[in-house]
Amino acid sequence: MEQDLATQLLTKMTELKATVEDSGSLWVVALPAIITGTVGFLAAFIPAALLERRREIRQYRTLRASLIAEISAMSELMRSRGYLEDLQAGAEGGLPDLSVKVPSDYFKVFNANVDKLGLLEPEEASRIVQLYQLVESVIQDVIPGGILYTGEGGKETFQQDLAFLKRALDLADRLIADHAADQQRRRMGALSAVNGWSVR
Numbered sequence: 001m002e003q004d005l006a007t008q009l010l011t012k013m014t015e016l017k018a019t020v021e022d023s024g025s026l027w028v029v030a031l032p033a034i035i036t037g038t039v040g041f042l043a044a045f046i047p048a049a050l051l052e053r054r055r056e057i058r059q060y061r062t063l064r065a066s067l068i069a070e071i072s073a074m075s076e077l078m079r080s081r082g083y084l085e086d087l088q089a090g091a092e093g094g095l096p097d098l099s100v101k102v103p104s105d106y107f108k109v110f111n112a113n114v115d116k117l118g119l120l121e122p123e124e125a126s127r128i129v130q131l132y133q134l135v136e137s138v139i140q141d142v143i144p145g146g147i148l149y150t151g152e153g154g155k156e157t158f159q160q161d162l163a164f165l166k167r168a169l170d171l172a173d174r175l176i177a178d179h180a181a182d183q184q185r186r187r188m189g190a191l192s193a194v195n196g197w198s199v200r
Contacts, residue, residue: 056119059116059119060119060120063113063116063119063120064120064124064179065179066109066113067109067110067113067128068175068176068179069109070107070108070109070110071128071131071172071175071176072172072176074106074135074172075169075172075173075176078165078169079169083100083138083165084162084165084166084169086098087138087158087161087162087165088162090148090153090155090158090162091155091158091159091162092155093155095158096151097148097149097150097151097153098141098142098148098149098158099142099143099144099148099149100139100142100143101143102139102142102143106139107132107136110128110132117129124175124178127171127174127175128171128175130167130168130171131168131171131172131175134164134165134167134168134171135164135165135168137161137164138161138164138165138168141153141157141161142161148161
């Protein structure tokens with residue numbers, strides 16, 4: 001009886017060895033399962049990834065357009081109200097003080113989206129933050145309690161704020177021009193895709 005058991009064990013081991021050595025049959029069974037799993041994963045993952053990327057692009061474009069609109073309006077208001085000229089007059093000693101009424105929520109779009117600035121290109125985000133900080137610095141000097149509002153600033157403060165506002169308006173002009181150029185490239189790219197020609 002022990003011999004029969006030993007013979008059966010040897011037979012089973014020989015069959016097992018033959019199965020392991022015949023790995024081709026293992027691939028015949030496993031390969032369809034691997035392919036099916038991979039295709040299923042990709043079918044679920046790729047559309048979700050593409051939708052997420054489209055959402056990010058839309059958020060970027062919306063944020064950028066909103067900030068540029070606010071910057072454009074701010075720039076236009078500062079120029080039309082003659083703030084540069086007022087600061088220039090003060091820097092030359094022609095004005096003892098300067099007061100401007102500025103609403104507390106002057107930077108509505110910027111303040112509402114500070115946490116989303118990471119969606120922008122790093123250089124553009126840096127220029128936008130610089131612009132707002134320069135304008136904020138000037139605003140703090142010309143609102144009630146500010147050093148120019150109270151007349152305590154003198155020519156040096158007028159000169160400094162004039163330099164800040166000029167720099168802010170230069171940044172605004174660059175940001176607006178860059179945005180307009182990008183919009184034009186997008187329109188031309190869309191047009192070329194429709195017409196089947198490329199724009200370089």
